[in-house]
Amino acid sequence: MSALSLDALDTPAAIVDLDRVERNLQRVAAYAREHGLRLRPHTKTHKTVELGALQVAAGASGVTVATVLEAEVMARVSDDVLLAYPTVGARRLARLMALPSRVRLTVALDSREALEGLAQAARDAGRTVDVLVELDLGMRRVGLRTPEDAVALARVAASTTGVAFRGVTFYAGHIRIPQAELPAAMQAQSQTLASFVDALRAAGLPPEVVSGGSTPTLWQSHLVRGLTEIRPGLNVLNDRNSVTIGASDWSECAYSVLATVVSTAVPGQVVIDAGAKALAKEEGLAPGYGVLLDRPEVVVKNLSEEHGLIDVSATTWRPRIGERVRVVPNHVCVSVPLHARLHVVRGDTGVATWEVAARGW
Amino acid sequence: MSALSLDALDTPAAIVDLDRVERNLQRVAAYAREHGLRLRPHTKTHKTVELGALQVAAGASGVTVATVLEAEVMARVSDDVLLAYPTVGARRLARLMALPSRVRLTVALDSREALEGLAQAARDAGRTVDVLVELDLGMRRVGLRTPEDAVALARVAASTTGVAFRGVTFYAGHIRIPQAELPAAMQAQSQTLASFVDALRAAGLPPEVVSGGSTPTLWQSHLVRGLTEIRPGLNVLNDRNSVTIGASDWSECAYSVLATVVSTAVPGQVVIDAGAKALAKEEGLAPGYGVLLDRPEVVVKNLSEEHGLIDVSATTWRPRIGERVRVVPNHVCVSVPLHARLHVVRGDTGVATWEVAARGW
The missing domain is CATH 3.20.20.10 (Alanine racemase)
Structure with a gap:
């Protein structure tokens, strides 16, 4: 690629x-x-x-x-x-x-x-x-x-x-x-x-x-x-759970879901286009369903199928509609098979695309 | 077909x-x-x-x-x-x-x-x-x-x-x-x-x-x-949640996941090969992650990725290894895209296979 x-x-x-x-x-x-x-x-x-x-x-x-x-x-x-x-x-x-x-x-x-x-x-x-x-x-x-x-x-x-x-x-x-x-x-x-x-x-x-x-x-x-x-x-790959229990460091989280801010209409939250169908709505070891890779203090507080609700009530960060974020989900193993392929990057540059060849049974 | x-x-x-x-x-x-x-x-x-x-x-x-x-x-x-x-x-x-x-x-x-x-x-x-x-x-x-x-x-x-x-x-x-x-x-x-x-x-x-x-x-x-x-x-299609809230009747549940009993080693439970990657581990409106289509009183009490743990402590039903069951998950909309295709039946007879053509984005 x-x-x-x-x-x-x-x-x-x-x-x-x-x-x-x-x-x-x-x-x-x-x-x-x-x-x-x-x-x-x-x-x-x-x-x-x-x-x-x-x-x-x-x-x-x-x-x-x-x-x-x-x-x-x-x-x-x-x-x-x-x-x-x-x-x-x-x-x-x-x-x-x-x-x-x-x-x-x-x-x-x-x-x-x-x-x-x-x-x-x-x-x-x-x-x-x-x-x-x-x-x-x-x-x-x-x-x-x-x-x-x-x-x-x-x-x-x-x-x-x-x-x-x-x-x-x-x-x-x-x-x-x-x-x-x-x-x-x-x-x-x-x-x-x-x-x-x-x-x-x-x-x-x-x-x-x-x-x-x-x-x-x-x-x-x-x-x-x-x-x-x-x-x-x-x-x-690690995930939010593995960091929460201390089995990995935040800098070892190698998996995230890239998402776009699609709505800021409801005060105190922003909505991204990664929901349960991209992150998996699995309860983790801390409240919410994921955190931002670059702002781990910012939590995805709820998910519906295609909506992720990010709590911005305790942060000064105010993203604009169209801004992109990367979310580290609670549990990587159930997020990966929601995707047909993994986009592999070094820094912000794509270097490969890997098919999730064994998804399904 | x-x-x-x-x-x-x-x-x-x-x-x-x-x-x-x-x-x-x-x-x-x-x-x-x-x-x-x-x-x-x-x-x-x-x-x-x-x-x-x-x-x-x-x-x-x-x-x-x-x-x-x-x-x-x-x-x-x-x-x-x-x-x-x-x-x-x-x-x-x-x-x-x-x-x-x-x-x-x-x-x-x-x-x-x-x-x-x-x-x-x-x-x-x-x-x-x-x-x-x-x-x-x-x-x-x-x-x-x-x-x-x-x-x-x-x-x-x-x-x-x-x-x-x-x-x-x-x-x-x-x-x-x-x-x-x-x-x-x-x-x-x-x-x-x-x-x-x-x-x-x-x-x-x-x-x-x-x-x-x-x-x-x-x-x-x-x-x-x-x-x-x-x-x-x-x-x-309906699901366990829609029955729980009274928006549908049990006889209107048209979606289930066929699974095989793979272990009975731990007393009080049996393990099936439908886990979070087949059913979706999403909390529902009643405890557990799904129930059996033919025995709605029997609950899937926990899921790991490829294991579903069925609670048999309150039923006389004792399935054998190799027996098959059909599970109605909590939320059909997040279970469907875990599958590449839907097997369509009338009774127990397959009549078609439908590709989940819009899974992914």
């Missing part, structure tokens, strides 16, 4: 700051190297081939995906794909087995039903799929809750043709714990994790892979004893 | 029940006819050419859109398009002026800046664009708040080449008012509206069009004196 000013874009438009992305990539790679952790970033945050390729180039030993479409897309840039999602359903399995044979495929799952379906599909396709048993260490979403259940499923995996037991995985989900309290929380998590790992070892099924880590807990991952791999997702 | 069972679809998948859509279309058309109101449905809810065409066939005298892309898409099925959004920005205006000349274009706006930009673009394109002055009758989003401001903007519109003053528009935004209290609220709104209309008449600018109405207030629209046109949006 030829150099393009942001001024030439229709709004709303999703913007990625490549300088910041590169710094974010380097920081996490350095952290992983320092602590001897394999880095397997979760690509659900960006869903783009190009950013996946940058992650691999920056030292990721593989990628994580949440959907089969993400697996299909990321297989273009990585030979080592972890689907961190139970593989249930014939069509999902069929697509997964159609991934190029060069791709080492690992699946995280927590049920015998999912395991047996996967193994059958793998046998039919003449593949062997690595399996991680998903543990619930307190998130209460998916995952097995007792060492006994984990051992039982690992045993089935180890003895079933078509799959190979490789280890365990978990998602910490500590997003609402303040960073200062994280070390204690993660020590407790380490102990829970150890009870699973010990039970697997005692059963003759020592986990080769212990995969954890998320952006909220990212920089304390080394406190989890026995961890071999981290899977940070939104850290490559 | 040949007849297709829902079983053949990958999940998550957006499903539209065509029998229900047809009943919804007939009901609103009958209401509009009975009360002598023109019907201009807001197509932002569905963003599909096919559903726009059905609305026109069922008696809509034109369509409403929120974005230029919606205008471009809906111009394929209607010659009378209202853009209910301020036209700010050179690229937005250029695209709007490139609409086919057969399209009678009306724009709602609330500022002189937007008006002058539109008029200039219209003159450059050799068009005349109809203008509705946007009023704020209490929603506090966009719109002029005093009759004096409305008269001033209408006067500029009436005297500016390239645009023609046609009337006024407003969005009621009464979504949190119980249906039982709506008539009183709408009487009050009528009085406010009358003060605007009277002022315009006194200024020699009688509004030919008085356009209002939304799904929450839809069935009481005739209580607004002087209203000439209604613009219901989500009423064609």
Whole structure:
């Protein structure tokens, strides 16, 4: 793409700051190297081939995906794909087995039903799929809750043709714990994790892979004893939530939505053309739905579908109709797939356009 | 498309029940006819050419859109398009002026800046664009708040080449008012509206069009004196919110997201593969993010990106892994654009696939 000013874009438009992305990539790679952790970033945050390729180039030993479409897309840039999602359903399995044979495929799952379906599909396709048993260490979403259940499923995996037991995985989900309290929380998590790992070892099924880590807990991952791999997702772009919890600095926010001021009729607020359909109306860890990139004290107080209502009651900033702003949303991962493409900039100059190739399923 | 069972679809998948859509279309058309109101449905809810065409066939005298892309898409099925959004920005205006000349274009706006930009673009394109002055009758989003401001903007519109003053528009935004209290609220709104209309008449600018109405207030629209046109949006599909406020019946919910149960590991809940990226994690008027179409007492209590957590603590229903469910989300208008296409069914049989042609901008 030829150099393009942001001024030439229709709004709303999703913007990625490549300088910041590169710094974010380097920081996490350095952290992983320092602590001897394999880095397997979760690509659900960006869903783009190009950013996946940058992650691999920056030292990721593989990628994580949440959907089969993400697996299909990321297989273009990585030979080592972890689907961190139970593989249930014939069509999902069929697509997964159609991934190029060069791709080492690992699946995280927590049920015998999912395991047996996967193994059958793998046998039919003449593949062997690595399996991680998903543990619930307190998130209460998916995952097995007792060492006994984990051992039982690992045993089935180890003895079933078509799959190979490789280890365990978990998602910490500590997003609402303040960073200062994280070390204690993660020590407790380490102990829970150890009870699973010990039970697997005692059963003759020592986990080769212990995969954890998320952006909220990212920089304390080394406190989890026995961890071999981290899977940070939104850290490559960051968002208002990650800054609020202290997992990233404001200068590391690499994603924003460019918007135009379209109305100033109602006193105390201005209206922009980025609403729920561009930012996502997801409650965050602070009031409102986003803040301005250049004025983080100015809050998007409400969203309707195509309207963002910016509170200007506590700022002297008074934008004119037609002025453009960039909004950092609460949660980048749900804003990105609202856009067909990401406009990549260095400073204010466009340097590339990336298709959000894995949006949808 | 040949007849297709829902079983053949990958999940998550957006499903539209065509029998229900047809009943919804007939009901609103009958209401509009009975009360002598023109019907201009807001197509932002569905963003599909096919559903726009059905609305026109069922008696809509034109369509409403929120974005230029919606205008471009809906111009394929209607010659009378209202853009209910301020036209700010050179690229937005250029695209709007490139609409086919057969399209009678009306724009709602609330500022002189937007008006002058539109008029200039219209003159450059050799068009005349109809203008509705946007009023704020209490929603506090966009719109002029005093009759004096409305008269001033209408006067500029009436005297500016390239645009023609046609009337006024407003969005009621009464979504949190119980249906039982709506008539009183709408009487009050009528009085406010009358003060605007009277002022315009006194200024020699009688509004030919008085356009209002939304799904929450839809069935009481005739209580607004002087209203000439209604613009219901989500009423064609409905959702959990519209049922909660009593603006639609459960049997009128025509949109759901088909999902597969992928985990039952955590007691008291089951996990489906429709999360925030399929349903939209928007707070609604009742706790949770959606309910099951066939079991509306069963609530989706939380969403992460690709996980929906269904609370089964208060039901005897115990689905198995692999079982499929259909979820009615809180707000259909923000769920639809998460999908590339809508799978249209009669009963459980697929009869068509509609592209969400106007998703994006």
